[in-house]
Amino acid sequence: MAKTIESRPDSNEYFGGFSLMKRVFTSAGVVGIGVLGLFSTQAQEKPWNLEANVRSFYDDNYNTLAQGDESFGFDLNPIGTWRTGEGPTSFQMKYDYRLRFFEGRPNNRTDQQHKVDVLVQNSPSDVVELQLQNSFAYAQEPGVNEQIVTAPIKTEGSYFRNEFQLHGVYDMNELIDLGTAYKNTFVDNEQDGTGARSALLDSMIHDFRVDPRWKVSDVLTARIGYGFNYYLSTSDDHVAAVGVTPGATRDVFAEERNSYTHQFFVGGEYQLNDVTEINGDIGVQYTKFPNAVGNIDDDVVNLMADVRVEYDAGTDTKFTLGVKNRRTGVDVAVRAGNGNPTLDGEATSIYGSVDTRIFGPLSANVTGNYQLTRFFQGQADDQRDKLASLGLTFIYDVLGDGTLNAETGYILDDLSSPLGGREFTRHRGFIGLNYQY
8 A cells, every 4th residue: 555644535536436236336436435445356255254464564754744753563454354145135344453553652652443344235126226335434544545645644643434325326228327326424533623633624525426327339338427515524623713823813713614516527438458448537626615704716616537547467467547636625724824724625646556476476566646736725825735655565475375475565655845844755664464264
């Protein structure tokens, strides 16, 4: 994983991406909501499977500062999955626990993560398919598996997140079907007070999407769609306050960053050949900030793009290359000398991954992401953060059947920013074992 930096869930995240059902989310796969890997497609012949990861690591900047502290440590990560159901209804549950110990950290040496995922799939008729999913997480530094990072600076304190999703597809005829999706995200941070993580990121987010799809040919499916997002801050804390925040000229309330977004898009899937698929959506977003205060622009229009190319040549080589552009939440609010807050940002992300077998039991995984985030309003208006992430992992299949793997890897995160106090570089290395039963 090239990123383990916690973020506020995207206020404009999109739906789709599951391939576990017959057809429900294959045509919206490029617009995933960050939960595509919740349930493994391996070992499906058993009603349950267990996985354990044990790693020793070195982290030269665990607090993501310009001059950060270093530490050795170890990471324990047991995972259990249970599934049941035959016929039109199936049920899956996954529990993921992680304990990370930092030898060099003077206080609070352990970070812990509890994550519970539930997935229910149902086909009540030949023309209707439904999927319900809930994902609960409580952690100090949960990992992020998204191409858009919204808050690259780590802070102390626990974090609670719950995401509920409901997806459905109705087959109108052999060529046309209608896809719909709803997601509710609730976020609560332990760190409170003026300008703290709670004031910046605590929220209730509602997302809705509808996209009729047309099967043009055996290799091409087209779609047109509409999405609506409503972001509501749930914190009672001030983003900034006179006498508390340096340079603040007025009290700034968290609700000033509330927003709603309309998005219109066209897209589709194209099977280029037996091993290559192109999937994408392109459109526009209109975002309004109804509680914005002062003489500032309270709405903005921007391009929305989400395009991905996937190549799968069997067991030897797989790669993904994609680009995203959309509005996103940010952890920047009020800078010294300005009374208006930064409302959000526009992020462009180019990402990719490669999985390849080097020889015999040895394989490698490479992931990379470059993200440019342009801030909207406040003193940071039109300023740009640049975040680069790179991960390299070597995997050795010890027994030859995939049940026991030795792993070693390197992870780099680098943030450059014109805003003071945000820049950092972080190097991490690890070695460990993965066992699956």
